[in-house]
Amino acid sequence: MKSRFIVYSACISIFLLSCGTSRQESVRYSQKKIEQMIEYAGTFVGTPYVWAGTTPKGFDCSGYVQYVFRHFGYNLPRTTGEQIKAGLPVNNQKDIQAGDLVFFANGNKSSKVSHVGLVVRSNKRGYLFLHSSSSNKGVTVSSGLEKPYKNCYLIARRIIE
Numbered sequence: 620m621k622s623r624f625i626v627y628s629a630c631i632s633i634f635l636l637s638c639g640t641s642r643q644e645s646v647r648y649s650q651k652k653i654e655q656m657i658e659y660a661g662t663f664v665g666t667p668y669v670w671a672g673t674t675p676k677g678f679d680c681s682g683y684v685q686y687v688f689r690h691f692g693y694n695l696p697r698t699t700g701e702q703i704k705a706g707l708p709v710n711n712q713k714d715i716q717a718g719d720l721v722f723f724a725n726g727n728k729s730s731k732v733s734h735v736g737l738v739v740r741s742n743k744r745g746y747l748f749l750h751s752s753s754s755n756k757g758v759t760v761s762s763g764l765e766k767p768y769k770n771c772y773l774i775a776r777r778i779i780e
Contacts, residue, residue, distance in 0.1 A: 650777050653693060653718035657739045658778075660687045660749050669756040680735050683751040683758060684720060687737065693778060702776075710778035712763070715741045718779050721748050721763065723771040732773055734743045736761070747768075 626644075669677025674688060681699045688695045696702050703722050709715055717738050725733035736750030745764040753757050761768060 624768070634765075636729050638778040642771050644694045649718075653779055656687060656691050657717060657737070657749075659690060659739055661739070663758045664749070664760065665757060666751070668753050670753075673753070678749045678751040678758060679753070683749075684735050684737055687733075689777065693694070695778070703732045703734055703774065706778040707780070709777055712746075712772065712775070713743050715763075715775045716777070717741060719775045719777050721768075721775045722773045723768055724773050725771070730771075738775070 640731055649674055663675060663678070663683065666683075667677045668679065672678045672681065674680035675686075678686065681697060684702065685695045685697055695705055699722065702720065706720070709719055715721065715738055717740055719738045719741075721736050721738055722732050723734040723736075724730035734750065736748035738746050738748045738757055740747045740758065745762060746758055747762055749758065749760055751757060752761070762771065763772065
């Protein structure tokens, strides 16, 4: 009876340890993938904004995000109206992480979604994101603390866990 308990306990311990290890490996894999994605997304800085653009010749905001994620095997919808439904919601801005998508309204928070960007860095005070801006910058980096983004933020979504 005692030896059966020892064997049972050892099996449970091995199982729990293997679960913890695979979770840690999964998190490391996700973090590595996010780092690679951000690096890849950054190679397009300066690419011109093109309405409905989906290639490195010119991107709109959702076309840019879709293009980058597709390169890493994620099939995001084409428009911001559909992309805002993908992944899991990040309900508190302080919980935004690199790799998350951030969505903005045009004008004020009661407006519908009109813009999306990819978070490249974050901390408890704010975040930086890559996006294709129609204000003649094309693909650029902006802060979520600057106008108009601070006033028009809607939600963040986590695609990669």
